[in-house]
Amino acid sequence: MKTTVSVRQVSKSFGKKTVLSEVNLTMEQGQIYGLIGPSGAGKTTLIKMMVGMDVPDEGAVNILGTKMPNLTMLQHIGYMAQSDALYGELTGEENLKFFASMFKMGKAEQKQRISYAADLVNLSQELGKNVSAYSGGMKRRLSLAIALVHDPSVLILDEPTVGIDPELRQSIWQELTRLRSSERKTIVVTTHVMDEAEKCDRLAMVQNGRILTEGTPEQLKRQYNAAGLEDVFLQAGGVRP
Amino acid sequence: MRIRALVRRICEQLLRDKRTLALLFLAPLLVLSLVNYLFQHTGDGSDVKIGAVNVDAQIVESMKNQGMDVVSYAQADKDTLEKDKLDAVIVMKDRAIHLILKNTDPSVSKAIRMKISQTAASLAEAALQKGKAAAAHVAMTTDYVYGGADTNYFDTLSPILIGFFVFFFVFLIAGIGLLRERTSGTLERLMATPVRPGEVIAGYLAGYGMFAFLQTVIVVLFGTLVLGIPLAGSIWYVLLVNLLLAFVALSLGILLSAFAASEFQMVQFIPIVIIPQVFFAGIFPLDGMASWVQAVARIMPLYYAADALKSVMYKGLGFGEIAVDVGVLLLFAALFIGLNLRRLAFLYRK
Numbered sequence: 001m002k003t004t005v006s007v008r009q010v011s012k013s014f015g016k017k018t019v020l021s022e023v024n025l026t027m028e029q030g031q032i033y034g035l036i037g038p039s040g041a042g043k044t045t046l047i048k049m050m051v052g053m054d055v056p057d058e059g060a061v062n063i064l065g066t067k068m069p070n071l072t073m074l075q076h077i078g079y080m081a082q083s084d085a086l087y088g089e090l091t092g093e094e095n096l097k098f099f100a101s102m103f104k105m106g107k108a109e110q111k112q113r114i115s116y117a118a119d120l121v122n123l124s125q126e127l128g129k130n131v132s133a134y135s136g137g138m139k140r141r142l143s144l145a146i147a148l149v150h151d152p153s154v155l156i157l158d159e160p161t162v163g164i165d166p167e168l169r170q171s172i173w174q175e176l177t178r179l180r181s182s183e184r185k186t187i188v189v190t191t192h193v194m195d196e197a198e199k200c201d202r203l204a205m206v207q208n209g210r211i212l213t214e215g216t217p218e219q220l221k222r223q224y225n226a227a228g229l230e231d232v233f234l235q236a237g238g239v240r241p
Numbered sequence: 242m243r244i245r246a247l248v249r250r251i252c253e254q255l256l257r258d259k260r261t262l263a264l265l266f267l268a269p270l271l272v273l274s275l276v277n278y279l280f281q282h283t284g285d286g287s288d289v290k291i292g293a294v295n296v297d298a299q300i301v302e303s304m305k306n307q308g309m310d311v312v313s314y315a316q317a318d319k320d321t322l323e324k325d326k327l328d329a330v331i332v333m334k335d336r337a338i339h340l341i342l343k344n345t346d347p348s349v350s351k352a353i354r355m356k357i358s359q360t361a362a363s364l365a366e367a368a369l370q371k372g373k374a375a376a377a378h379v380a381m382t383t384d385y386v387y388g389g390a391d392t393n394y395f396d397t398l399s400p401i402l403i404g405f406f407v408f409f410f411v412f413l414i415a416g417i418g419l420l421r422e423r424t425s426g427t428l429e430r431l432m433a434t435p436v437r438p439g440e441v442i443a444g445y446l447a448g449y450g451m452f453a454f455l456q457t458v459i460v461v462l463f464g465t466l467v468l469g470i471p472l473a474g475s476i477w478y479v480l481l482v483n484l485l486l487a488f489v490a491l492s493l494g495i496l497l498s499a500f501a502a503s504e505f506q507m508v509q510f511i512p513i514v515i516i517p518q519v520f521f522a523g524i525f526p527l528d529g530m531a532s533w534v535q536a537v538a539r540i541m542p543l544y545y546a547a548d549a550l551k552s553v554m555y556k557g558l559g560f561g562e563i564a565v566d567v568g569v570l571l572l573f574a575a576l577f578i579g580l581n582l583r584r585l586a587f588l589y590r591k
Contacts (some may be wrong), residue, residue, distance in 0.1 A: 051433045053589050069590065074435040085430035089254045101246030102434035130257075146430075 004154055004186040005050065009059035012045060013211075019045045019058070020209040020234065027155075027202075028188055030184040032176060032183065034200030036191055042209040043084065043190045047158050051079045060154070063154055075103055078152035082159050084139040088132035092142050095131055103150035109169055117145040120175060136163050138139040142173065148179075155187045161196065173199055194229045203229075205236050212236040243436050248451070249443025251418070255452060261414060269406035269460045276402060277468045289328040289353060292317045296333045303360045309353075314548055319386055329353050337380040344385045355385060366533035374525040399470040400550035401522050401543075404461055407483045408543055409515055415449045415492030416507050423498070438582050445495060446488060453487030454480065473557025475571070479550060482563065485570040486546040493542075493576030499584060522547035538578060545569045 005027035008079045012020040020042045031049035031174060035043045042069065047059045048054040049061045050067030061068045064076060086095050105113065118124045131139065155176075160170045166207065179185045180201075190202065198204055198217050205212040205220075213220060213236050217229060224232045244263035255261060291312040293301055294317050304311050316322065317330045322343055327352075327422040332339040342350040358381055422428040431441065463481055472479070497514065501507040514584055521527070521538040538544045552558040559565075 052431060053429065071435050071437070073432065077433070079430070079433040081426055081430055081433075083426045085426035086425060087250065087254060088425075089257045091251065094250070094253060098246055098250045099430075099434065102243055102431070102436045104435075110569075 006062045010056040011058040031201045032187045034197050034203045036197050037206035041206040076153050078147035078155045080143050080147040080157045084143050086131045093127040099146045100149045117149045121145045137168050157189045197229050243440045247326040248448040251448030270463050292327045292330040294332040313397045341384045352357050400554040401547040404546040404550050410492040411453045411487045412494040415491045416498040420498040421497045438585035457483040472555035478553045482549045489542045518543035542573045553580050
């Protein structure tokens with residue numbers, strides 16, 4: 001298996017507050033990697049380092065063998081932020097087109113990728129509408145389409161299913177699974193939702209800037225002798241259920 | 242390519258925001274018209290009270306016919322003028338006219354002066370035709386109680402106003418534009434693509450610069466063609482100065498938007514950044530003021546833009562006379578753009 005994302009001995013503090021300390025993670029091609037942990041655990045900081053918007057105080061984040069931050073590497077990373085960062089005055093298509101224009105691709109390719117990404121998230125019929133008229137779920141789907149529009153080999157999704165109804169959540173996860181299996185993408189996902197964590201190939205539990213434990217969902221459950229991941233999480237954090 | 246996409250996005254956003262478009266293009270015309278109306282309808286030279294000392298009956302008659310209220314005095318000076326609330330005093334002595342103008346309103350003074358000299362000239366011509374050569378020459382000297390001969394309010398005010406509109410609206414719209422981009426997370430999202438800070442700033446400059454350019458064209462054409470504001474020099478220099486001023490306003494707005502957490506906080510910059518500049522831009526003549534006041538004016542971009550616009554529109558001067566102002570505006574723009582680039586790079590491109 002080819003390593004696509006590697007986090008080596010990463011530490012980061014803002015002032016006196018330590019946000020990440022000595023974090024080590026390895027992610028591979030064709031893998032859905034889940035980062036779970038409470039709010040403020042350092043997940044988003046870690047993700048920002050992967051997209052090069054923050055730098056570690058110590059250690060290094062490498063993506064596809066290149067040390068981040070690196071501008072050309074962003075061409076291969078698809079990022080979906082926690083909040084829907086969309087231009088409300090513009091239509092869905094104009095949003096897609098704008099973000100696609102930030103990446104290197106030909107006109108014909110751009111057109112084809114936009115219709116592919118819109119199709120993928122089931123928004124083809126709504127592309128002409130202004131985003132301000134979109135529902136919360138539609139905005140989330142459009143954000144995902146934007147993350148996919150330049151065909152990145154690494155997808156970094158910060159809580160992709162927050163505020164989405166169960167049906168849509170399922171369809172997004174089906175899509176992520178398909179992207180993993182048939183397109184061999186590396187998908188990094190943060191989540192609070194334990195049944196989503198079950199669907200990841202590997203998991204890392206983050207708390208107070210440290211990796212508490214790491215492994216496949218089965219490994220973690222066996223390690224802590226727990227029935228579900230929720231128990232694993234509580235036990236790993238030192239809280240007895 | 243990326244810059245073009247940024248420009249197109251800004252245009253699409255603005256064109257869909259009809260209220261903002263109206264603010265950008267119609268509000269300046271409305272305000273300019275109102276101010277113009279205010280100045281046109283105070284003091285057109287009639288309806289004034291004038292003291293006359295030893296003035297020819299013919300001239301007095303002619304003045305009265307023009308609607309002036311003429312009061313005869315045996316003797317009058319500046320004190321009389323003040324005491325009896327006169328607008329002017331005319332003293333005739335040995336075929337020379339001495340005019341004392343109160344000059345609280347320069348436009349009134351200008352009108353009185355023009356009417357008196359016209360009256361005197363037409364009478365002199367009539368005298369010449371009758372062969373009275375001795376009466377032909379009428380010398381006129383003018384004295385002012387307040388101010389001087391060059392005071393001319395609206396003519397110098399309108400170029401300042403045009404510069405002000407560009408600065409104010411571009412500052413506000415670009416500042417709020419970037420603020421919303423920051424608070425909605427689209428700026429962060431944008432910086433997760435391979436775009437460079439320079440491309441983002443260039444896109445913003447070009448996108449909003451286009452609207453500032455269009456605004457200037459509309460305001461200048463409306464002002465000169467409809468309102469009759471003097472445009473003695475080249476309109477291209479006016480556009481050049483306003484475009485530079487727009488760049489300064491744009492980059493300053495973007496820079497300050499970093500220190501605002503909401504649209505309301507952005508609006509709070511108006512009394513701090515905009516209003517002092519208006520006062521120091523030349524609405525009040527700064528020449529006689531304390532040196533520190535003049536020094537304060539020197540750090541305000543609008544001061545240079547107003548000076549350049551006045552030189553071109555009112556005085557009809559060429560590029561040589563505004564080169565320094567243009568240079569300083571360029572420096573301001575370069576400074577603010579540089580600070581913006583550093584900030585963007587510091588926040589998102591470590």
